[in-house]
Amino acid sequence: GAGVSQSPRYKVAKRGQDVALRCDPISGHVSLFWYQQALGQGPEFLTYFQNEAQLDKSGLPSDRFFAERPEGSVSTLKIQRTQQEDSAVYLCASSLLVNSYEQYFGPGTRLTVT
Amino acid sequence: AQSVTQLDSQVPVFEEAPVELRCNYSSSVSVYLFWYVQYPNQGLQLLLKYLSGSTLVKGINGFEAEFNKSQTSFHLRKPSVHISDTAEYFCAVSEADAGNMLTFGGGTRLMVKP
Numbered sequence: 001g002a003g004v005s006q007s008p009r010y011k012v013a014k015r016g017q018d019v020a021l022r023c024d025p026i027s028g029h030v031s032l033f034w035y036q037q038a039l040g041q042g043p044e045f046l047t048y049f050q051n052e053a054q055l056d057k058s059g060l061p062s063d064r065f066f067a068e069r070p071e072g073s074v075s076t077l078k079i080q081r082t083q084q085e086d087s088a089v090y091l092c093a094s095s096l097l098v099n100s101y102e103q104y105f106g107p108g109t110r111l112t113v114t
Numbered sequence: 115a116q117s118v119t120q121l122d123s124q125v126p127v128f129e130e131a132p133v134e135l136r137c138n139y140s141s142s143v144s145v146y147l148f149w150y151v152q153y154p155n156q157g158l159q160l161l162l163k164y165l166s167g168s169t170l171v172k173g174i175n176g177f178e179a180e181f182n183k184s185q186t187s188f189h190l191r192k193p194s195v196h197i198s199d200t201a202e203y204f205c206a207v208s209e210a211d212a213g214n215m216l217t218f219g220g221g222t223r224l225m226v227k228p
Contacts, residue, residue, distance in 0.1 A: 004157070031214060042204050042218030043158070056215065091157060101146050101165060101214060105157035
């Protein structure tokens with residue numbers, strides 16, 4: 001079966017542009033996570049969905065960041081009015097069950113804001 | 115809130131030598147512990163996890179780790195490394211009953227030399 005996929009793999013945006021990053025989790029996985037990984041650092045939690053419900057968005061760095069998962073499968077992370085400090089790799093992960101601690105990660109989207 | 119410290123940002127080692135990558139965490143509650151590996155331009159792959167039970171856990175690719183509650187450590191070891199083990203390694207924790215989000219350390223780059 002297919003793993004977690006993310007698109008685009010690379011995105012270059014001019015400062016001030018809006019971007020949308022897509023995550024396709026493994027089919028049937030209930031939980032979905034977004035993480036931000038700055039260059040040379042470990043991933044940092046952004047937000048968490050259980051099915052279509054966004055249960056935790058405490059890691060979103062500002063109100064320019066917005067995530068949704070309307071049908072409980074595909075998720076989109078949107079960043080409005082991008083800034084240079086938004087440049088990072090955005091990782092999506094999914095897990096099968098609510099209490100399953102094994103997260104499967106996608107390859108990430110590398111966002112560069114110029 | 116929990117935190118994770120990986121004491122070495124880089125570990126150079128010769129092929130077939132043993133290696134230990136150090137990880138310490140802090141948390142006021144019970145935690146689950148993980149090691150992930152990240153190859154260039156790829157997502158994170160789970161190496162091993164500690165949820166409960168035996169404190170010595172074995173993972174893929176010949177890696178193992180030992181949970182030491184008194185020292186709040188979860189060091190990763192391999193008795194004989196291969197060139198293909200060259201990658202970035204991340205230690206991560208998740209607080210029990212806290213939504214499964216992962217908190218990562220800053221990563222250790224393992225560089226295996228011939």
